[in-house]
Amino acid sequence: MYDVARLAGVSQTTVSFVVNNVTSAAISQETRDRVWAAIHALGWRPNAIARGLRTRHSQTLGLISDEVVTSPYAVRMILGAQEAAWSVRQMLLVVNTSGQQDIEQMALQFMLERRVEGLIYATMYHHEVVPPPDLGPVPMVLVNCFVADRSLPALIPDEVQGGYTATEALIRRGHRRIAFINEVIPMPALFGRLEGYRRALADYGLPFDPTLVCSVHSNAQEAFAATRALLELAERPTAIFCFNDKMAMGAYDAIKRLGLRIPHDVAVVGFDNLELIAAQLYPPLTTVELPHYEMGRRAVEMLQTLPAGETLPPIQHYIPCPLIERASI
Amino acid sequence: MYDVARLAGVSQTTVSFVVNNVTSAAISQETRDRVWAAIHALGWRPNAIARGLRTRHSQTLGLISDEVVTSPYAVRMILGAQEAAWSVRQMLLVVNTSGQQDIEQMALQFMLERRVEGLIYATMYHHEVVPPPDLGPVPMVLVNCFVADRSLPALIPDEVQGGYTATEALIRRGHRRIAFINEVIPMPALFGRLEGYRRALADYGLPFDPTLVCSVHSNAQEAFAATRALLELAERPTAIFCFNDKMAMGAYDAIKRLGLRIPHDVAVVGFDNLELIAAQLYPPLTTVELPHYEMGRRAVEMLQTLPAGETLPPIQHYIPCPLIERASI
DNA sequence: ATGAAAGCGCTAACAC
DNA sequence: GTGTTAGCGCTTTCAT
Numbered sequence: 042m043y044d045v046a047r048l049a050g051v052s053q054t055t056v057s058f059v060v061n062n063v064t065s066a067a068i069s070q071e072t073r074d075r076v077w078a079a080i081h082a083l084g085w086r087p088n089a090i091a092r093g094l095r096t097r098h099s100q101t102l103g104l105i106s107d108e109v110v111t112s113p114y115a116v117r118m119i120l121g122a123q124e125a126a127w128s129v130r131q132m133l134l135v136v137n138t139s140g141q142q143d144i145e146q147m148a149l150q151f152m153l154e155r156r157v158e159g160l161i162y163a164t165m166y167h168h169e170v171v172p173p174p175d176l177g178p179v180p181m182v183l184v185n186c187f188v189a190d191r192s193l194p195a196l197i198p199d200e201v202q203g204g205y206t207a208t209e210a211l212i213r214r215g216h217r218r219i220a221f222i223n224e225v226i227p228m229p230a231l232f233g234r235l236e237g238y239r240r241a242l243a244d245y246g247l248p249f250d251p252t253l254v255c256s257v258h259s260n261a262q263e264a265f266a267a268t269r270a271l272l273e274l275a276e277r278p279t280a281i282f283c284f285n286d287k288m289a290m291g292a293y294d295a296i297k298r299l300g301l302r303i304p305h306d307v308a309v310v311g312f313d314n315l316e317l318i319a320a321q322l323y324p325p326l327t328t329v330e331l332p333h334y335e336m337g338r339r340a341v342e343m344l345q346t347l348p349a350g351e352t353l354p355p356i357q358h359y360i361p362c363p364l365i366e367r368a369s370i
Numbered sequence: 371m372y373d374v375a376r377l378a379g380v381s382q383t384t385v386s387f388v389v390n391n392v393t394s395a396a397i398s399q400e401t402r403d404r405v406w407a408a409i410h411a412l413g414w415r416p417n418a419i420a421r422g423l424r425t426r427h428s429q430t431l432g433l434i435s436d437e438v439v440t441s442p443y444a445v446r447m448i449l450g451a452q453e454a455a456w457s458v459r460q461m462l463l464v465v466n467t468s469g470q471q472d473i474e475q476m477a478l479q480f481m482l483e484r485r486v487e488g489l490i491y492a493t494m495y496h497h498e499v500v501p502p503p504d505l506g507p508v509p510m511v512l513v514n515c516f517v518a519d520r521s522l523p524a525l526i527p528d529e530v531q532g533g534y535t536a537t538e539a540l541i542r543r544g545h546r547r548i549a550f551i552n553e554v555i556p557m558p559a560l561f562g563r564l565e566g567y568r569r570a571l572a573d574y575g576l577p578f579d580p581t582l583v584c585s586v587h588s589n590a591q592e593a594f595a596a597t598r599a600l601l602e603l604a605e606r607p608t609a610i611f612c613f614n615d616k617m618a619m620g621a622y623d624a625i626k627r628l629g630l631r632i633p634h635d636v637a638v639v640g641f642d643n644l645e646l647i648a649a650q651l652y653p654p655l656t657t658v659e660l661p662h663y664e665m666g667r668r669a670v671e672m673l674q675t676l677p678a679g680e681t682l683p684p685i686q687h688y689i690p691c692p693l694i695e696r697a698s699i
Numbered sequence: 700a701t702g703a704a705a706g707c708g709c710t711a712a713c714a715c
Numbered sequence: 716g717t718g719t720t721a722g723c724g725c726t727t728t729c730a731t
Contacts (some may be wrong), residue, residue, distance in 0.1 A: 055701060061725090091724035094423050096707085127473070133463070135464055297626070323594065371709065384718075392710095401717085424721070
């Protein structure tokens with residue numbers, strides 16, 4: 042910067058002023074031009090580290106995740122966060138902990154040492170977490186997870202609304218016997234989607250029939266068997282709501298194997314909106330989207346709105362899960 | 371740090387020495403303990419920004435990608451890069467450009483201002499690129515892409531070997547009429563895999579039959595049609611090598627629709643190893659893996675080995691694509 | 700309209 | 716074994 046100043050025949054202060062467009066001390070246009078010319082001539086680039094030291098702003102956000110970075114389920118979360126950060130000239134420091142506590146702890150330390158101005162703690166699937174306690178002075182927001190006592194702000198999918206939306210879509214198409222193949226491992230998604238399913242049924246005056254609801258592990262194979270069983274029922278369902286798209290994949294196989302057509306004979310709706318599956322299946326799968334992009338985006342947005350030094354209110358934000366209509370209902 | 375020093379009754383230098391475990395000036399164990407005690411008492415944490423300014427090391431690597439971050443194809447690349455960086459205490463600054471030149475240019479500037487010590491430029495699929503010219507003094511390695519004149523080091527999948535491996539696996543199972551449903555849009559993967567397919571055939575003394583090779587867009591639907599056509603051939607193939615897993619998904623549908631069984635009647639091998647598809651398909655798909663994790667890992671590894679200030683030799687590294695055996699052949 | 704000077708929090712010669 | 720001191724490259728107050 043001194044070199045630039047010397048070449049432009051001004052003080053280093055002036056260079057700083059023109060680079061940062063400081064308005065309080067108006068520099069003449071002619072001087073500005075000289076300075077910029079010198080900058081380009083020298084190929085000088087400001088040193089963000091030095092600037093950060095001085096301003097006490099790293100312009101950096103930390104993103105700690107368990108597996109989310111590597112899971113196709115949720116990569117859009119990173120995209121949302123990164124694009125939002127980008128729009129306010131911040132950058133994202135990411136580390137994936139593979140679920141290991143020690144890595145998580147160290148990652149947090151590293152980020153705090155780098156003076157990140159906010160932290161996002163994200164998980165691959167919606168569940169309860171216990172993040173490291175010592176966050177120092179930086180605000181943290183949870184994405185796709187929450188702490189037991191709700192003492193940290195969180196952005197989580199509105200599972201109930203998602204289950205409701207899926208079921209309602211089916212009901213609106215005239216289906217009255219709607220099966221639900223649920224996940225079997227207890228998790229918020231399981232309870233929430235089931236609750237949404239029941240509420241939709243109730244709201245439309247349809248009975249809740251326990252024989253139409255089953256629980257299996259969420260993979261194509263178990264869903265295949267479950268679908269088969271469902272379709273062998275005396276009064277078989279005309280529509281199946283699958284806990285996720287992987288299961289819908291198995292359901293498709295079972296339905297086709299029985300010579301039935303989708304959606305003519307049996308309608309199917311999934312959950313997750315995994316492009317790779319939903320769009321490639323035949324017919325393309327109507328499904329409910331997990332709002333990963335939106336959660337990532339809002340996470341950094343929340344971190345922005347924070348008047349320096351303050352802490353975010355521990356609000357649990359339920360983000361809606363929109364229906365993505367394709368051709369399976 | 372001054373506060374810590376005062377509390378421990380030593381100079382600030384001593385604190386620095388114990389924090390950084392400086393061996394050149396051995397501090398007595400008793401002093402070390404006092405210093406650490408003070409550090410914990412005060413909850414002090416070193417400021418990596420100040421340290422970076424002084425040492426001129428940011429301990430940071432930049433990762434610029436077009437879509438790779440958001441594509442399930444390649445998220446493992448980030449994992450590989452991040453884990454490797456982690457093991458040498460570096461962190462990753464990531465930005466996804468969505469393919470926009472201006473974002474790319476700015477991202478590069480931002481990273482250079484933050485004094486990243488190395489750059490990784492990655493793309494979603496294997497193709498030629500023109501990265502921004504002004505890299506400043508930092509080394510860059512390309513991942514999953516290359517520049518026309520090969521003037522930048524690159525890590526790319528060995529498509530030829532991948533195609534060869536897939537075909538060979540089929541040949542070893544006794545297949546002699548092996549179809550290949552290739553991609554239609556010209557790209558290295560298309561040419562490489564075809565080349566591998568031909569070489570394997572030749573090496574095993576099998577004739578190359580052009581009627582067994584077709585080109586379609588790489589989606590399930592077109593692969594469905596292509597497979598159908600292939601299976602209606604007078605002398606139909608007993609095995610199909612699909613350009614990618616999405617296409618294998620379509621091939622599965624077509625084979626099953628014709629009442630044929632996999633792999634008994636027709637064997638299938640894919641490419642990409644998209645867990646989501648390959649493992650969920652029934653039967654699970656044998657496929658060739660794109661070495662994303664490995665490319666990410668090696669990229670940061672290469673950046674490490676660089677004696678400060680030097681530039682990486684522009685070697686094009688072809689990373690092998692291993693066969694992932696499941697149950698479709 | 701521009702410049703002098705005082706740090707931001709740390710590292711690393713060098714001195715004792 | 717430990718302390719003194721001089722920066723690293725910037726921003727920003729206060730003078731001029």
